[in-house]
Amino acid sequence: AIRDAVLAFFLRAARENGPLSGLRALVTAGPTHEPLDPVRYLANRSSGRQGYAIAQALAALGADVTLVSGPVTLAAPAAIRLVRCETAQEMQAHVMQALPCDVAVCTAAVADWRPETEASQKIKKTADMRAPALTLVPNPDILAQLCGHATARPGLVIGFAAETETVEAHAQAKRLRKGCDWLVANDVSPQTGIMGGEENEVLLITPDGTETWPRMSKQEVAAQLAERVARWWSARPARPL
Amino acid sequence: AIRDAVLAFFLRAARENGPLSGLRALVTAGPTHEPLDPVRYLANRSSGRQGYAIAQALAALGADVTLVSGPVTLAAPAAIRLVRCETAQEMQAHVMQALPCDVAVCTAAVADWRPETEASQKIKKTADMRAPALTLVPNPDILAQLCGHATARPGLVIGFAAETETVEAHAQAKRLRKGCDWLVANDVSPQTGIMGGEENEVLLITPDGTETWPRMSKQEVAAQLAERVARWWSARPARPL
Structure with missing residues (x-):
């Protein structure tokens, strides 16, 4: 409880004076579950850990964070607006409701497809x-x-981008296809232990090129990404008054 | 740690003198996950809670318990042989390896179907x-x-049997079709909150008829079922020498 109070104190201080004070951030995290019927669903192995860590790292630098999360077993982080959902369609609705924002970090492993129909009773x-x-x-x-x-x-x-092969080429193509500014790519092949694990090893792809980051904890990836966001935020053009 | 030592003491005492001393039990629990590719899978909402509770209740009465568990977020119970697996095919192999046993309690929500092929790379x-x-x-x-x-x-x-409609009729038919001795049926419609929840409300179907048990915690369901197993065990015909 004392730990929580100390944490809340620092988060309040950061909110007022941190490098991301005034920045509104939207983070998506976790998998989505796409139901076939009341008991069965399509899922993926995303644990939500990287996204939750990024939400916390942005908040620690003073950002006002909304975290839209698919079904995960992680605890709700302190001082973050947490919106839970299950399906891609629900996540879409919550993301659109969270606009406008200054930064969006889309870590969620949104299911690309869903069953065309959801049976109202268990399929026998x-x-x-x-x-x-x-x-x-x-x-x-x-x-x-x-x-x-x-x-x-x-x-x-x-x-x-979670890839299992030719990671950089797939990720560069994805950045251009989606129209996003930066793209963080990782190799989630089972042998890497990254999906669902504690560590990550990423490429950061920006218009300036590709950076290869060493393997580190998901918290460290989050902290470094938040630093980069802070650099971007401090260099932003002034908002029209 | 003291709590664990006390628990271990009582479990050892039960193993020697409990009503289920000498009984070998096999319990299956949890869902199975059926992969489409390295990141996607078919799943179901089973939490494993009822099965883990039954394994613990049987061990508390002195049974020698093997628990074959699909992917769940529950901790390994004390004094139980826990075998973890992911797919129905893996569960089948572990169950067959656990034979012979005196009692098998099949609570696992084994996926009825799996994708015909598992892609070796993430499907793009x-x-x-x-x-x-x-x-x-x-x-x-x-x-x-x-x-x-x-x-x-x-x-x-x-x-x-996890059903969402006409529970008793479906369950009676399932008992006869599978050839099992007893069948525990519950209604897992989302509005019941049973699948993934803390409570259960079951029918116990035996050759003698159907008993309707009131809604209670999954621990209480497990304790009552273990009592019934103990009654069966004490009335068993003597083993041939």
Whole structure:
């Protein structure tokens, strides 16, 4: 409890005098779950750890943070507006409601597809054991929508790419395709232990080129990214009065 | 640490003198995850709570318990052989390895189907956003295999049925179809809060008929079921020498 009070004190001080004071940040994190029926769903292995760490690192520098989170087992961080959701469509709605903001960091592993229909009752096995037809349809592309927003595009949009092969080429193509400013790419092949793990090893792709960051904890990645956001924020053009 | 030592003491005492001393129990718990590719999978909302509670209740009465668990966020219980796995096929292999046993309690929500193929790399979105074809194939039926085992059928096989409608009729049909001795059925419709929750409200279906148990904690359901197993165990015919 004392620890919480001390933390709250520093977060309040940062909110007033930190390098990100006045900055409104939106962070998405975690997987989305896409239901087939009341008990079954499509999921992915995102733990939400990197996104939660980034939300906390931005708040520690004084940002006003909204964290839109898919289903994860992490505790709600202090001094952050946490909005929980389950599906990509719910996440899209919450992200759009969180606009306007200055920075959007889209770490969530949003499901690319969802089952076309959600059965209202549990799908039963049939006597002949034939499997149900499972038709997938594309989910909304939240990152592309943020980047292309006509009236409220955030000043800085940072995308994430989880790849398992030819990481840099895929990630550079994704940055251009989505229209985001920076893109953080990582290799989530099972042997890396990154997805769901405590560490990350990322590439930061900006219009200036690709930086290769060494393997470090997700907290350290978050702290360094928040520093970069602070550099961007301090160099921003003055807002029109 | 003192609490753990006291618990270990009582579990050792029970193992020697409890009503289930000498009984070998196999419990399955949790969901299974069925991968589409290195990051995506099919899942279900089982938390594993009821199965873990049953494993603990049986151990508390002196049983020698093997718990085969799908991916859950629960801690490993004390004094229980815990075997973790992810897919239905892995669970099947671990269950068969755990035979022979006297009692099998199959609480796991084993996925009925899995993707026909698991892609070795993350499936990429295509430019035209067409969704990948997802063909499902049936998983092994672990409960039916246990019940029909030619040489090592457990003396008592208890199945579970998670239903969302016409629970009793579905469950009675399932008991006969699988060939299990008892079947515990519950209504996992989202509005009941049972799947993933702390409480359960079950029907116990035996050859003698259907009992309706009131809503209670999953620990209490486990304790009552373990008592019933103890009654069965004390009334068992003597083993051939």
